[in-house]
Amino acid sequence: xxxxxxxxxxxxxxxxxxxxxxxxxxxxxxxxxxxxxxxxxxxxxxxxxxxxxxxxxxxxxxxxxxxxxxxxxxxxxxxxxx
Numbered sequence: 001x002x003x004x005x006x007x008x009x010x011x012x013x014x015x016x017x018x019x020x021x022x023x024x025x026x027x028x029x030x031x032x033x034x035x036x037x038x039x040x041x042x043x044x045x046x047x048x049x050x051x052x053x054x055x056x057x058x059x060x061x062x063x064x065x066x067x068x069x070x071x072x073x074x075x076x077x078x079x080x081x082x
Contacts (some may be wrong), residue, residue, distance in 0.1 A: 006021060010024075011024060011025040037054075047061035049066060
C-alpha cells in the first residue's frame with residue numbers, strides 16, 4: 001500500500017506520473033520557488049546557479065555563474081558528452 005494519488009509523496013516516492021500526482025508536484029514546486037523569491041537579498045546564495053535559477057537573482061555574480069554553466073553545457077554538447 002502506498003500514498004494516495006494526487007499527492008507529492010506519491011509522485012516523488014513511488015514515481016507516479018498520473019495527471020493528479022503531476023499536478024500536485026507542480027503546485028508544490030511552484031509554491032516552493034515563490035517562497036524562495038521572497039527571501040531578503042542578503043540571504044540569497046550569490047554567485048551560484050541556485051541564486052540565479054531558484055532565487056531569480058540577476059546580480060553580476062549570479063549572472064556570471066549562469067554564463068559559466070552555459071559555456072560548460074555548450075562545450076559538453078560539442079564534445080558529445082551530453
